[in-house]
Amino acid sequence: MPKKSKEELKEKDTKITKTTKKSVAKNKNLSTTSKKKNSSTKKSSKNISTSTKSTVKSKNATKKSSTSSKKSTTIKSISSVEYYDLPYRYNETVVKILAQTPTTLFIYWDISDADRNKYIEKYGEDFFYTTKPILVVTNKTKNYSFEVEINDFANSWYLHVNDSYCDYSIELGRRPINNNKIDNYVYITTSNDMEMPNNHILFDQLGKTVFFKNIKNNFVEEKEISSISFIKNIGTVHSIYELYKEIYNGEIIAEDLTSNNLFLNLSSSNSSTFK
Amino acid sequence: MTKEKKKGYVSFVLHAHLPFIHHPESEDYLEEQWLYEAISETYIPLLLSFKKLEEEKVDFRITMSLTPPLLNMLDNKLLQERYIKYLNTHIELSKKEVERTKNDSKLNALSKYYLDRYTNDLHVFRDVYNCNLISGFKYFQDLGVLEIITCGATHGYFPILYVTEQTVKAQIAVGVQTYEEYFGKKPRGIWLPECGYVPEADKYLKEFGIDYIITESHGILYADPTPIYGTFAPIVSPEGVVAFGRDMESSRQVWSSINGYPGDFNYREFYRDIGYDTDYDYIKPYIASNGVRVHTGIKYYRITGKDCEKDYYNLQWARDSAERQAGHFFDSRNSQIEKLSNIMSTPPIILCPYDAELYGHWWYEGPYWLYVLFKKIYYDDCNFKLITPSEYIDKYPLMQVSTPCRSSWGANGYSEVWLNQTNDYVHRHLHIAGNRMVELAHLYPNEPKNSLKRKALNQCARELLLAQSSDWLFIITNGTMVDYAKKRIKDHIGRFTKLYYQITEEKIDKDFLKDIYEKDCIFPEIDYMIYY
Numbered sequence: 001m002p003k004k005s006k007e008e009l010k011e012k013d014t015k016i017t018k019t020t021k022k023s024v025a026k027n028k029n030l031s032t033t034s035k036k037k038n039s040s041t042k043k044s045s046k047n048i049s050t051s052t053k054s055t056v057k058s059k060n061a062t063k064k065s066s067t068s069s070k071k072s073t074t075i076k077s078i079s080s081v082e083y084y085d086l087p088y089r090y091n092e093t094v095v096k097i098l099a100q101t102p103t104t105l106f107i108y109w110d111i112s113d114a115d116r117n118k119y120i121e122k123y124g125e126d127f128f129y130t131t132k133p134i135l136v137v138t139n140k141t142k143n144y145s146f147e148v149e150i151n152d153f154a155n156s157w158y159l160h161v162n163d164s165y166c167d168y169s170i171e172l173g174r175r176p177i178n179n180n181k182i183d184n185y186v187y188i189t190t191s192n193d194m195e196m197p198n199n200h201i202l203f204d205q206l207g208k209t210v211f212f213k214n215i216k217n218n219f220v221e222e223k224e225i226s227s228i229s230f231i232k233n234i235g236t237v238h239s240i241y242e243l244y245k246e247i248y249n250g251e252i253i254a255e256d257l258t259s260n261n262l263f264l265n266l267s268s269s270n271s272s273t274f275k
Numbered sequence: 276m277t278k279e280k281k282k283g284y285v286s287f288v289l290h291a292h293l294p295f296i297h298h299p300e301s302e303d304y305l306e307e308q309w310l311y312e313a314i315s316e317t318y319i320p321l322l323l324s325f326k327k328l329e330e331e332k333v334d335f336r337i338t339m340s341l342t343p344p345l346l347n348m349l350d351n352k353l354l355q356e357r358y359i360k361y362l363n364t365h366i367e368l369s370k371k372e373v374e375r376t377k378n379d380s381k382l383n384a385l386s387k388y389y390l391d392r393y394t395n396d397l398h399v400f401r402d403v404y405n406c407n408l409i410s411g412f413k414y415f416q417d418l419g420v421l422e423i424i425t426c427g428a429t430h431g432y433f434p435i436l437y438v439t440e441q442t443v444k445a446q447i448a449v450g451v452q453t454y455e456e457y458f459g460k461k462p463r464g465i466w467l468p469e470c471g472y473v474p475e476a477d478k479y480l481k482e483f484g485i486d487y488i489i490t491e492s493h494g495i496l497y498a499d500p501t502p503i504y505g506t507f508a509p510i511v512s513p514e515g516v517v518a519f520g521r522d523m524e525s526s527r528q529v530w531s532s533i534n535g536y537p538g539d540f541n542y543r544e545f546y547r548d549i550g551y552d553t554d555y556d557y558i559k560p561y562i563a564s565n566g567v568r569v570h571t572g573i574k575y576y577r578i579t580g581k582d583c584e585k586d587y588y589n590l591q592w593a594r595d596s597a598e599r600q601a602g603h604f605f606d607s608r609n610s611q612i613e614k615l616s617n618i619m620s621t622p623p624i625i626l627c628p629y630d631a632e633l634y635g636h637w638w639y640e641g642p643y644w645l646y647v648l649f650k651k652i653y654y655d656d657c658n659f660k661l662i663t664p665s666e667y668i669d670k671y672p673l674m675q676v677s678t679p680c681r682s683s684w685g686a687n688g689y690s691e692v693w694l695n696q697t698n699d700y701v702h703r704h705l706h707i708a709g710n711r712m713v714e715l716a717h718l719y720p721n722e723p724k725n726s727l728k729r730k731a732l733n734q735c736a737r738e739l740l741l742a743q744s745s746d747w748l749f750i751i752t753n754g755t756m757v758d759y760a761k762k763r764i765k766d767h768i769g770r771f772t773k774l775y776y777q778i779t780e781e782k783i784d785k786d787f788l789k790d791i792y793e794k795d796c797i798f799p800e801i802d803y804m805i806y807y
Contacts, residue, residue, distance in 0.1 A: 082790075084769025086700075090707050096438055098702065099681070101689045108703050156699060192438050197681035197689055198497045206501045213511055216672040225503065 095135075095172045095191040102164030102199035107135065108156035109172050111188060119174075119186070128152065131174035131186065135159070140193070141166035165198040283612035283623040284662040285652070286519070287645070288338040288489055290466050291318070291631035292430055294746035294763075295344035295797050299353055303564045306759055310348055311361040312572060314408065315396050317635035318349075320642035322411045323399070325421065328649055335420050335649040336661035339412065339631060340466035342426040343453040344744070346409060347797045350457070355406040362400070365393040365572065368561045372549070372573060375557075381587045382575055388590065389573050409457055416458065422663040424464035425454040428798070431743035432693045433471045434681065435702055439709035442743065444479040445805045449740065449798060451483040456800065463487065463665045468745050469693065470494065470521075470628075470684035477514035487517040487664050489628050490679050493688055495520030497680035507615050507623035509668065510677040518679045519664050522625045524611060528604060529629060536604075537638035540578045541596040543588050545637060547576040574639075597640045601648040605657065612659045621671045624662065628684075698751040704768045705743055711775050712739050716806040719778070730792075731783045732803040735774050737795050742767035770795070 095109040119127050133152060138145040142163055150157055161168065170191040176184050206225070213220045293313060298304045321339075328335050341349075348354050369390035376382035404411045415421035427433070428449035436442045447465070454462040463486045467476075470491045480488065487509065495506045495518060502510045506520035529536050550562050550571040562569050576585035577593065608625055615623040634641030652661055662670075685692035694702065715732055722729035742764055750760035770791050777783045 082766070082769075084765045084773075086704055086765055086768055087772060090703075092707075096703070096706060098435060098438070098694055099689070100691055100694045101687065106694055106699060106702075108699075110703075158696075195681070198499065201496055202499050202501050205499065210500055210503060211676040212673050213676050214673045215511055215515065215517065215668065220676070221673075 093189050095170055095189055097168065097170050097191045097194045099194055099196050100158065102197045103161050105137075105159045105161060105168060105170070105194065105196070106156065107159060107170055107191070109189075110155060111172075115188070123186070127174075130177055132177050134173055134175055134185075136171040136173060137161065138169050138171070139163055139166050140169060161196065164196050164200075167193055167195050169193045280658070281622070281660045282616035282658040283625065284667060285525075285608050285612075285625045285627065285659050286336070286338065286662050286664055286667065288340070288424075288466070288626065288628040288664070289321075289631035289634065290340045290342075290426075290628065291345055292340070292342040292426065292466075293345050293348065293632075294744045295347060295429065295741060295795075297348065297351060297354065297794065297796065299793055302357070304759075305563055305569060306756060307354070307357065308361070308569075310354060311358050312570075313632055313636060314349075314358060314400070315362070315365075315393070315572065316639070317632050317642070318408055319396055319399055320635045321631070321645075322404075322408065322415075324642045324646040325415050327646060329415075329418065329420070331650070333650050333653045335653060336422070336663050336666070337420065337645075337649075338422040338424060338464070338663045340424045340426050340464075341409070341412060342430055342466070343428050343450055344430065344797060346453055346457050349408050351796075359397065359401060359406075362393055362397045364561060366390065366397065368571065369393055369573065371557075375553075385575050385588060385590075386573075413458055422464070422665055423454075423458060423462070424466055425450045425462040426466045427468040428453065429740040429744045430468040430746060431740070432469050432683070432690075432745040432748070433467060433473050433476050434683065434690050435471075435693060436705065436709065436743060437473050437475050438706055439713065440475060440479075441713045441806050442709040442739070443473075443476050444482075445712075445736070445740070446743070447476065447479045447483050447485070448805045449801060451485070452800070453798065464489070466628075469749075470682065471690075471693075471745075472518075472679050472682050474512065474514075474678055474681070477512050477516045480516050481514055485516065486668060487519060488679075489626070489664075490518050490520050491682050491684040491688060492521045492523050492526075494518060494679045494682040497682070498677040499680070500675075500677055502675050502677050504619055504621075504623070504675070506626065507619060508621060508671075509624070509664070509674050510679065511674045512678050513676060517664075517668055517674065519624070519626045519667075520679075521628050521684070525604070525608065525625055525627045526629075528607065529627075529633075536600045536644065537633070537641070538578065539596045539600065540580055541589065541592040542578050543574055543593065543639040544576040544578045544585055545574070545639075547574055547585055549573045549575070593640050594643060597644040598647050601644050601651055604648055605651050605655065608659055609657050616658070621673070624664075624667050625659075626664070692752050693745055693748040695752060697754075698748045701748060701751075701764055704764070708739050708742060708768055708771050711771075712736060712803070712806045715775065715778060716803055720807055721804065727783050727785065727788070728778060729803075731774055731778050731788055733801050734788060734792055734795070735771055735778070736801050736803040736806065737797055738767045738771035738774065738791070741795055741797065742771065767795070 089110055091112045091114075092110060093112045093115045095107065098106045100106045116128070123131075133150050135148045135150055135157070136145055137148060137159065139161070148157075148159060172188045172190075174186045174188065209222050209224050211220055212223055291313075293309050296304065296306050296310065298307060325335075325337075369386060372386035373383065373390055376386045400406060400408070412421065412423060416423045427446035429446070431442070431446045433443050433446070436446065446468070450465065451462060461484045463484075465480065465485045465488055467488050467490070470489060472488065472490050472494050492506050495502050495510060498510060498518075502508070506522055509517045509519045511517050527535070531538075548570045550558060550573075551568050552575075555568075558568070558571070559566065561571055575588055577588045579585045611625060612623055634645060638644075649661065651657075652659070682688055683690060683692070712735060715735060719728060719732060722732060744763075747760040747764050750756050774783075774788070774791075777787075
């Protein structure tokens with residue numbers, strides 16, 4: 001990765017604090033969001049739904065940070081006074097995406113003060129008041145894009161996408177509030193790429209042959225599906241459902257294998273059990 | 276003994292993990308007790324079961340992941356001392372219980388049972404294992420019946436971390452290094468934290484010599500191309516990592532909250548504990564120091580039924596149920612393998628992964644169930660054998676090439692447990708800290724040994740790794756002990772960030788560094804250059 005000079009490093013993020021005071025938003029437009037999911041809208045043309053996080057400004061930011069130190073279930077006899085709050089922001093221009101489910105993206109973003117000033121210098125003092133933020137979502141696998149309008153009070157978003165198992169990236173940009181001309185779009189930054197997980201058995205993509213590898217000598221052999229007894233025995237590839245049904249004595253219905261219902265039951269009691 | 280020809284295999288994998296909890300500054304952190312409860316209820320009972328099987332000359336196979344934080348805690352002198360103190364307190368309480376219950380013969384027998392048990396724990400821990408349970412597990416690995424595998428350094432969840440790939444690389448590297456320090460060889464397998472699989476991790480798994488991983492069922496079923504044997508045979512990814520998928524049927528038999536084995540009415544009721552049931556003044560010295568009632572581990576009731584008056588626990592009845600259920604599990608695998616082996620060209624493997632702490636802590640009779648089952652598999656006629664994933668790979672190296680599906684073993688199978696509206700504020704901090712760690716390694720590569728800067732850089736790596744534990748995110752989602760989890764995230768990100776600035780401003784505070792190293796002393800041998 002590129003090395004940063006010490007001068008650059010000194011342009012710090014909002015620093016770690018020993019009190020909660022600093023979490024009060026410096027910039028109204030970038031204050032953190034509340035955790036309530038209060039609306040969901042649909043982009044009718046693309047049939048994409050978005051869910052937003054709502055937007056009570058710095059009030060919530062302050063509230064959030066002040067609740068954390070109290071009501072601890074543990075009692076600490078303090079040896080040295082050490083108290084931290086998470087940095088309010090890092091003052092860098094960024095969009096990051098993560099896959100929450102095969103069809104839900106989590107997106108967070110920020111624009112640095114330096115970049116904000118750059119846009120203000122270029123487009124005028126009221127740039128951030130006369131434009132609105134948007135996310136341009138691109139499905140790179142199926143080669144289509146759509147826009148989602150967000151707002152300046154949020155700094156993260158959950159977004160439903162229709163196609164699982166595809167590569168996505170997201171661009172953060174701005175458009176004039178009262179002008180939908182495409183050439184007025186201002187690009188800000190692009191996210192990482194994210195391949196969404198698969199959520200079904202890929203029968204349709206199963207070719208006539210599969211490859212087997214001997215991992216001791218790395219020898220790869222091609223096998224025709226029709227010659228494999230597992231498949232031959234059950235007739236067609238699609239009958240793998242039947243096989244699982246038979247093995248599980250009807251406990252698992254075919255739907256279980258194409259939806260995630262099964263994992264609701266199976267996995268809910270997993271993970272570290274002490275908590 | 277086993278006359279019938281073996282047609283397939285069953286492989287048990289127990290994932291033993293606890294987050295790193297170490298507070299030299301105070302003895303009042305209740306969360307520290309997770310370790311002591313796990314030692315008494317899971318780790319010692321498992322070791323004793325293995326010992327018994329060895330003494331009875333039962334050839335068995337089991338695989339366990341002992342995660343790096345758990346190994347560091349089991350090896351920690353302070354925690355070892357505190358565990359002995361925990362046992363002494365429990366022995367004292369058990370003695371009082373024997374006195375308190377003397378007029379009720381059934382209760383009295385149970386209180387004597389707990390007195391015996393805690394006294395024996397102390398003997399086993401101090402006298403047999405010299406306070407070092409790791410050597411106990413290593414003994415069985417060296418014997419060839421237990422395969423120990425590693426895990427991500429601090430159980431960091433790869434699907435969230437991999438936006439900065441070096442942080443996933445470091446989780447794998449430190450996981451492998453820690454294993455080597457304790458077991459003197461490289462691990463062949465890794466338990467991906469929360470079974471969180473991303474194909475981007477494969478190249479690092481290979482780089483550090485990992486042969487195989489464990490995935491949730493759909494990690495295999497939804498793989499690309501479709502694995503023609505489902506979860507009944509491992510697959511190999513294009514990068515060369517072998518993946519075993521969890522078997523659904525056997526999982527369901529144990530995990531199901533409706534008719535899973537641990538719900539048997541004869542089994543011990545987890546939620547009735549003398550910490551809550553006895554007179555407050557009597558129990559006060561044995562609960563939280565701030566007076567809050569907590570579990571003590573002494574529990575006198577059985578599950579009995581739904582919404583009914585609870586009966587006393589009966590050890591013999593509980594054992595009878597465990598034996599009956601071991602028989603059921605045994606028969607189910609036998610018929611499952613019978614069906615599968617007719618239609619597969621290689622013998623099927625039924626992989627049964629569970630949280631180790633399920634056995635003993637939640638399902639008190641679990642270790643006994645496992646002991647009975649292993650004995651049955653060895654002595655009774657059946658068509659399968661126990662095997663470890665490594666042994667299976669060595670025996671049947673020919674496997675389908677396919678990329679596992681991005682998946683986890685959390686609720687709904689993907690990332691919702693570790694990424695949702697209760698904990699999503701954390702991720703940007705983890706990402707930034709990850710990027711900054713990589714940046715530090717590039718700004719200050721190969722600092723001289725023993726230099727203050729090197730120590731600070733290594734501590735940065737420790738703080739980052741500790742912040743990345745999936746446990747904190749899980750606890751926040753789960754809604755219990757939330758304040759502690761949030762505090763841990765703040766502490767580690769806070770310490771990391773403070774040190775980051777101290778390093779870049781050339782103003783390292785020696786005392787601060789010393790203080791946080793004493794608290795966060797995991798991975799004493801870490802080298803921050805893994806982030807380079």
